[in-house]
Structures are given as C-alpha cells and as structure tokens.
Amino acid sequence: MSTQKHLTPRVWAELFLLALLWGAVFFANRIALDEIGPITLVAHRTLWAALLLWLMILATRTALPRSPRLWGAFLVMGLLNNLIPFSLLNFAQLTIESGLASIFNAATAFWGVLLAALFLPDERLTLAKTLGITLGFIGVATAIGLSHLTALDPHSLAQIAALLATLSYGLAGVWARKHLAGCSPMVASAGMLTCTTILALPLAHVTEGPISLSLSASTWAAIAYASILGTAVAYLLYYRVLAAAGSGNLLVVTLLIPPVAILLGTIFLNESIPPRAYAGFAFLTLGLIVLDGRLLARLRFKKPT
Structure with a gap:
C-alpha cells in the first residue's frame, strides 16, 4: 500500500460522493437493461461520457494525445476497464440483484493487490496482503454460496x-x-472511453441489433446518469480523491458502494439479497481492513491506560 494520507472533511465528503455516484450506477443500469441489451448499454454509457470529457478537454485547452503508443494503451484500457467489465456486470444484473452485483464488485481491490504483486516489481505480496486477499475471496465464495460454486445455472x-x-x-x-x-x-479517461465506444458500437450492433435512440424517458434518464455522473464525473472525482487521499484510502469507497446499491435496490426495485451475501460482504470488509492495515496497527500499538 502507498503511504497513507490524512483525510480532511472535504476529502471524506468526496469519498462518500464517489461511493454514491458509483453505487447508484448499479441501480441505473438495472433500469436501462429493461429496454436495451448489456453491450448496447456499454456503448451508450461510454459514448456520452467520452463526448463530455472531450468537450472539457477542448474547453480547458488540454494537450491532445497524438502518440500511437498511447492510443494503443487506451485501447487495451478500454477493453480491460470498460468493455469487458461493464458488459459482464450488465449481463450479471439481468439475473442477480444490483446489490449483490455491487458486493462482488468489491473483489476488485483484492484482484488489484494480487495482480500488482505478480506483475509489478515494486509491489510485494506480504503476509498481511496474503491474509487480506484470502479473506476477500472467502467472502466472494460465501456470497456465491457453496451450492452455487459447482452449478452452472443462470444465477451462478x-x-x-x-x-x-x-x-x-x-x-x-x-x-x-x-x-x-x-x-x-x-x-486518459477520454481516450479509454473513446476506444471502448469504437469497439462497443459494432459489437452491440452485431450481437443485439441496431442501436435505437427511440427509448423511454426512464431509460434515457438511466443512461444519462450512468454516462455523465456515474462515468465521466466519477472518473474525474476518482482521480481528484486519489491525489488527495492516496490509493489506500480509496479502499473506503469499495466498502461504501454496496450499501448504496443495496439500499437503492431495496427501495426502488424491491430487491432482496440472500443472507449469505451479507456474510460474504462481512468477510470482504474484514479483508479490506487487513489490506489497509491501519486499524490493525492501531490496535497492535495502542498503549494500555
């Protein structure tokens, strides 16, 4: 983990706002999926978000990316950070509750630590990280449920x-x-989203049919939220919080997203997730606490009064 930074009230407010923005994306996606397909939703989400970011880049006279190598990096990022995960999560939300999908989303932090240790020379897999990752994946297995681990039904x-x-x-x-x-x-965000859109538009056309703009008001509202607030604005806020709080403190966002998604799903979608999902989230939370390390360090070195 990187060096931890002190969180000011403003940074805490931005952390909560970022969690709210991303948590509500699961709700918005579920609304849009009632009318359009998973990949079509990805195309809409990335297209409008990219357009907004390019307008901001032009308005601020930010230097435009011209290097072919950089655009190649954007293309891979578009696949790994947008097209593949957005499509998979959208597909998942056709069957499972939005709150449950958000709980699985918390596993991102554990993959990030594990893969960084495997591929980045400056990241080491310490005992604490190993324990945190283990607890995280126990949480995932618990949320899935033992009976579903070997089944191949739609829910699994x-x-x-x-x-x-x-x-x-x-x-x-x-x-x-x-x-x-x-x-x-x-x-980076604009380039990544642009490459995603270039890939998603023809893929959606082939797999789900021509993309229509004749959509219901609720679908357009969901798309607008997911693309403008949940993607373009959220990416900018993410990098702002990253600079102010550090990568370690961003683990807080991972813990705050599921409660937002679960609450919105319960109130507006009448969703009810199984008890095992809450148990899994508890393990995920414990794993993230271990990865973060600060709470355990305070308990270890706290002097008796």
Whole structure:
C-alpha cells in the first residue's frame, strides 16, 4: 500500500460522493437493461461520457494525445476497464440483484493487490496482503454460496460473470500503472472511453441489433446518469480523491458502494439479497481492513491506560 494520507472533511465528503455516484450506477443500469441489451448499454454509457470529457478537454485547452503508443494503451484500457467489465456486470444484473452485483464488485481491490504483486516489481505480496486477499475471496465464495460454486445455472453464471468483471478491473489497474503513468487523468479517461465506444458500437450492433435512440424517458434518464455522473464525473472525482487521499484510502469507497446499491435496490426495485451475501460482504470488509492495515496497527500499538 502507498503511504497513507490524512483525510480532511472535504476529502471524506468526496469519498462518500464517489461511493454514491458509483453505487447508484448499479441501480441505473438495472433500469436501462429493461429496454436495451448489456453491450448496447456499454456503448451508450461510454459514448456520452467520452463526448463530455472531450468537450472539457477542448474547453480547458488540454494537450491532445497524438502518440500511437498511447492510443494503443487506451485501447487495451478500454477493453480491460470498460468493455469487458461493464458488459459482464450488465449481463450479471439481468439475473442477480444490483446489490449483490455491487458486493462482488468489491473483489476488485483484492484482484488489484494480487495482480500488482505478480506483475509489478515494486509491489510485494506480504503476509498481511496474503491474509487480506484470502479473506476477500472467502467472502466472494460465501456470497456465491457453496451450492452455487459447482452449478452452472443462470444465477451462478451471472455471479461468475460479476467476479470475472472484477478480475478485468484488476488487470486494468496493472496496465494503467505500466503504460499510462504521467498521462493526464482527463485525457486518459477520454481516450479509454473513446476506444471502448469504437469497439462497443459494432459489437452491440452485431450481437443485439441496431442501436435505437427511440427509448423511454426512464431509460434515457438511466443512461444519462450512468454516462455523465456515474462515468465521466466519477472518473474525474476518482482521480481528484486519489491525489488527495492516496490509493489506500480509496479502499473506503469499495466498502461504501454496496450499501448504496443495496439500499437503492431495496427501495426502488424491491430487491432482496440472500443472507449469505451479507456474510460474504462481512468477510470482504474484514479483508479490506487487513489490506489497509491501519486499524490493525492501531490496535497492535495502542498503549494500555
């Protein structure tokens, strides 16, 4: 983990806002999926988000990316950080509850630590990290349920899809560290989303039919939220919080997203997730606490009064 930073009230507010933005994406996606397909939703989400970011880049006169190597890095990031995980999570939400999908999404942090240790020379797999990762994947297995681990029914496949999405996110984090260091966050986000759109539009056309703009008001509202607030604005806020709080403190967001998604799903979608999902989330939370390390360090060195 990187050196921890002190969290000011403003940073705490931004952490909660980021969790709210991303947590509500699961709710918005579920609404949109009632009318459009999973990959079509990805195309809409990335297209409008990319357009907004390019407008901001032009308005701020930020230097445009011209290097073919950089655009190649954007293409891979578009696959690993957008097209693959967005599509898998959308597919999963056709079957499983939005709150449950958000719990599986928390596994991203564990894949990120494990893959960084495997592929980045400056990241070591310490005993604490190993324990945290183990607890995290116990949480995932608990949330899936022992009876579903070997089954291939639609519910199990949806849960596996959600888990594979987090693996893709983890790979994206490693790729970004190796190939996008020093790139402007706004430019990196816009380039990545543009490449995703270029890939998603024809893929959606082939697999789900022509993309229609004649959609219901609720679907457009869901798309607008997922693309503008849940993607473009959330990416910018993410990098702002990362700079102010550090990567370790961003684990807090991972813990705050599921409660938001579960609450929205319960109130507006009448969803009810099984008790094992809450037990799994408890293990995930414990794993993230171990990965973070600060709470355990305080308990270890706390002097008796």
